[in-house]
Amino acid sequence: xxxxxxxxxxxxxxxxxxxxxxxxxxxxxxxxxxxxxxxxxxxxxxxxxxxxxxxxxxxxxxxxxxxxxxxxxxxxxxxxxxxxxxxxxxxxxxxxxxxxxxxxxxxxxxxxxxxxxxxxxxxxxxxxxxxxxxxxxxxxxxxxxxxxxxxxxxxxxxxxxxxxxxxxxxxxxxxxxxxxxxxxxxxxxxxxxxxxxxxxxxxxxxxxxxxxxxxxxxxxxxxxxxxxxxxxxxxxxxxxxxxxxxxxxxxxxxxxxxxxxxxxxxxxxxxxxxxxxxxxxxxxxxxxxxxxxxxxxxxxxxxxxxxxxxxxxxxxxxxxxxxxxxxxxxxxxxxxxxxxxxxxxxxxxxxxxxxxxxxxxxxxxxxxxxxxxxxxxxxxxxxxxxxxxxxxxxxxxxxxxxxxxxxxxxxxxxxxxxxxxxxxxxxxxxxxxxxxxxxxxxxxxxxxxxxxxxxxxxxxxxxxxxxxxxxxxxxxxxxxxxxxxxxxxxxxxxxxxxxxxxxxxxxxxxxxxxxxxxxxxxxxxxxxxxxxxxxxxxxxxxxxxxxxxxxxxxxxxxxxxxxxxxxxxxxxxxxxxxxxxxxxxxxxxxxxxxxxxxxxxxxxxxxxxxxxxxxxxxxxxxxxxxxxxxxxxxxxxxxxxxxxxxxxxxxxxxxxxxxxxxxxxxxxxxxxxxxxxxxxxx
Ligand code: ADP
Numbered sequence: 174x175x176x177x178x179x180x181x182x183x184x185x186x187x188x189x190x191x192x193x194x195x196x197x198x199x200x201x202x203x204x205x206x207x208x209x210x211x212x213x214x215x216x217x218x219x220x221x222x223x224x225x226x227x228x229x230x231x232x233x234x235x236x237x238x239x240x241x242x243x244x245x246x247x248x249x250x251x252x253x254x255x256x257x258x259x260x261x262x263x264x265x266x267x268x269x270x271x272x273x274x275x276x277x278x279x280x281x282x283x284x285x286x287x288x289x290x291x292x293x294x295x296x297x298x299x300x301x302x303x304x305x306x307x308x309x310x311x312x313x314x315x316x317x318x319x320x321x322x323x324x325x326x327x328x329x330x331x332x333x334x335x336x337x338x339x340x341x342x343x344x345x346x347x348x349x350x351x352x353x354x355x356x357x358x359x360x361x362x363x364x365x366x367x368x369x370x371x372x373x374x375x376x377x378x379x380x381x382x383x384x385x386x387x388x389x390x391x392x393x394x395x396x397x398x399x400x401x402x403x404x405x406x407x408x409x410x411x412x413x414x415x416x417x418x419x420x421x422x423x424x425x426x427x428x429x430x431x432x433x434x435x436x437x438x439x440x441x442x443x444x445x446x447x448x449x450x451x452x453x454x455x456x457x458x459x460x461x462x463x464x465x466x467x468x469x470x471x472x473x474x475x476x477x478x479x480x481x482x483x484x485x486x487x488x489x490x491x492x493x494x495x496x497x498x499x500x501x502x503x504x505x506x507x508x509x510x511x512x513x514x515x516x517x518x519x520x521x522x523x524x525x526x527x528x529x530x531x532x533x534x535x536x537x538x539x540x541x542x543x544x545x546x547x548x549x550x551x552x553x554x555x556x557x558x559x560x561x562x563x564x565x566x567x568x569x570x571x572x573x574x575x576x577x578x579x580x581x582x583x584x585x586x587x588x589x590x591x592x593x594x595x596x597x598x599x600x601x602x603x604x605x606x607x608x609x610x611x612x613x614x615x616x617x618x619x620x621x622x623x624x625x626x627x628x629x630x631x632x633x634x635x636x637x638x639x640x641x642x643x644x645x646x647x648x649x650x651x652x653x654x655x656x657x658x659x660x661x662x663x664x665x666x667x668x669x670x671x672x673x674x675x676x677x678x679x680x681x682x683x684x685x686x687x688x689x690x691x692x693x694x695x696x697x698x699x700x701x702x703x704x705x706x707x708x709x710x711x712x713x714x715x716x717x718x719x720x721x722x723x724x725x726x727x728x729x730x731x732x733x734x735x736x737x738x739x740x741x742x743x744x745x746x747x748x749x750x751x752x753x754x755x756x757x758x759x760x761x762x763x764x765x766x767x768x769x770x771x772x773x774x775x776x777x778x779x780x781x782x783x784x785x786x787x788x789x790x791x792x793x794x795x796x797x798x799x800x801x802x803x804x805x806x807x808x809x810x811x812x813x814x815x816x817x818x819x820x821x822x823x824x825x826x827x828x829x830x831x832x833x834x835x836x837x838x839x840x841x842x843x844x845x846x847x848x849x850x851x852x853x854x855x
Contacts, residue, residue: 196345200338207333216244219295221302227251228312236309236316237293244293252294372441375431382425382432383560383585384553388544392416392433395519399437399473402517413542414509415520417481417535419527420546421751423586426523427479429546433521434475442468442476446483446522449501457484457501465508473517481522481540487531502531509539525751548584551577551681557585561592570609579616579659579677591615613660617675622668630663630671635802637704638663638672641714643798644703644787645674649696650816651786654689658813662806671714687735690725694779695786697722702783703794726775730768732756738771793819 224245227233232251237244247255302308309316379389398405398412405412418426427443434441444464449457468476484501512518522540524530534540549557554577562573580588592607594615599607630638642661649655656676663672685693701715729735731744744764745756758765787794797815801807817824 193345193349197342200341204334204338216293216296219245219297221297221300224295224297225308228308228314231312233312233314235293236314238316238318242296242298245295245297246293247295255294370443372431372434372443374438375435375441377428377431377435379432379436381560382428383556384549385425385429385546388418388429388546389432391542391544392429393436396433396436399433399439399475399517399519402473402515406515412515413519414512414538415522415540416542416544417527417530417540418521418523418544418546419525419751420523421525421548421584423584424546424548425585426546427477428585429544430475430477430521430523433519434477437473437475439517440471440474442471442474444478446478446480446485449484450498455497455500457497458504461501461504461508465512468518469512469516474519476518476520478520478522480524481534482524482526482529485522485524485530485534487529502534506533506539526749527751528749548582549588550683551581554580554583554588557588558592561589565592565596566606568606568608571607571612572609573612575609575677576612576616578679578681579613579675580620581678581681583619587619591619594618617666621670621673622666625665625667628665630665634671635663636798637708637712638714639798639801640703640707640794641700641712642672642674643794643801644699644701644706644783645696645718646699646812647790647794647797647816648699648702648783648786649674649676650813651790652692652695654686654692655696658809660806660808661801661812663801664805670717687729687733690729690733690735691779694722694725694776695783697725698776698780699783699787702780703787703798706784706787706791707794707798722776722779723772726772726779727768728756729775730771731758736771736775738767744768790820 224233224243227245227247230251232247232254233245234248234251235246237246306316379393382389395413395416402412418429420426430443431441442464449460464476468474484498484505486498486502509520520540527543535543551574555573558573558577562571576591580591583591591612592615595607595611598611598614599605602611604611642663646658646661649658656678658674659677660675661672662675665671666673697718698715700718701711704711704715728745730739732747734741734743742760744760745758748755748757758768760768793816796819797807797812800811800815804811816822
């Protein structure tokens, strides 16, 4: 979903924290400066020893005893002497004391001498010296003790170093909090329009959304209601407040929502659920309030909340639940209940994790309609390709149906992307129109990444990869129940593949038989089997295949009831169907161990089967692998030609019984009956 304002709020947040940081630093510097001025502007420290010698030399005029220091004021002559020695007047080495003296300002470090009106010149610490008073008497020095001043000084220090900074910080924080909760203002933290994206007219219609007929049908009703609210309310029918679009990413949920707005010719507001969630409690709720207020002012209109699961997650009562999210959700529920549908306000929300939504959100009167927007089937894919091919010039070689067949599992955004990639590819090669070859290349770019031309593999590696890929392809051709090979290549791709075999089904399938799944596992392990057979060693290249094979074997046992050991027991359930389809085991540990054993057994049998098939067809394997090393990429047709030649199978022009003829533009790879080995669970 496009949203031009999406990034505004993080900036506001940063701004908020920036202000706090700068203020803290300023206050700290101020306090440190003041403190050091206070401390540093006083008299200079001297040793007790020096003080005594000054006393003896009769240089001291007056002494002021504070609780922890002795402040010393020199006689005028002694001062003059010091000045001459150091070239400065008064307290040598201390410019501040001079200043202070001129200003006659007291109250900083040490107390001002009341008689002379002068600040002390030096100070020294206390030493356990009981004879000090005698010595002072002897030297004829005036001395005094002023506890009150010291207390005042301590209090002042306390105020400047502790109370003042804390006070300033508290004022700043209160100010910030008020800003956040009230919204608007300079930072606008709580303002929902900071994240909202609004289109007066989307210009999208249902015609732009291909496939998804059921979803469109359900939404058509809503459009009708937005056109004539009176028609429904007249009869007493309650109009829907919200609908939830559920489906995997990229299937056109946002597009559908826009199409509803476009069809109804009403404004379209959109924002993402995650935009509500902030670290400050209360901000999300205030955004929801703002959003509904604005939407109601603009009604009739459509509000689209993408990724509603970000705020709509089930509220949990466990300790440490997310208060902010819950408040936001509660506010959303309250607003949904509160608004008047007759104004023509409709809330559409999208999610790919419906199972985690709070049940309160799905109650009647809220998002009570659930519209499934699933991955498109073959027909849907053809239609989506057609919609996106409309604006692209294509030559007559293009067969969108073949592309749709090769892209089982692709969603609308993938297909739109493929058409665009194909067009870019055509331009890159200096052509004016897009050909079928461009489209197939684009399918590969989307599925396995771009060709990685700069990766140079050693001769030996190329041989290994070649045998590995031909291993897959040959095992495919040697078995029944497999999809035909479309292409074999050893050109590395950016998404990590060093080579791959592309298979295209002859028709779209919604069910897989047990035999097909078993054949898939054998095909997946065919690459590794070829490596072991030919090189007597194995490489890391099979990691992906192994993962794939294990996944299928596990699902057969735990989900499809296809193992004898466990029979029809459901051992796993799918967690999030619309995302990665991850499964969770719902059985005891002991059973989990047994499942692993069963998976291992299945994989081992499949691997042996693959090795056996390849060993029996070693000549074919060598020939095709050599051809692949030479050509780097071969088509399914070339592959089948060598396959048939070596095995002495006639070309399909004179098909044998049981071997389907090659259809136009597509390759039928079901091997003839007699070429199939007897084994393999058939
Ligand atoms: P979602 O919201 O489900 O993640 P989007 O609506 O954002 O998916 O789809 C992204 C893009 O994919 C759309 O802009 C559109 O170009 C394309 N697309 C997806 N589904 C369809 C469809 N059914 N028909 C036509 N185009 C589609």
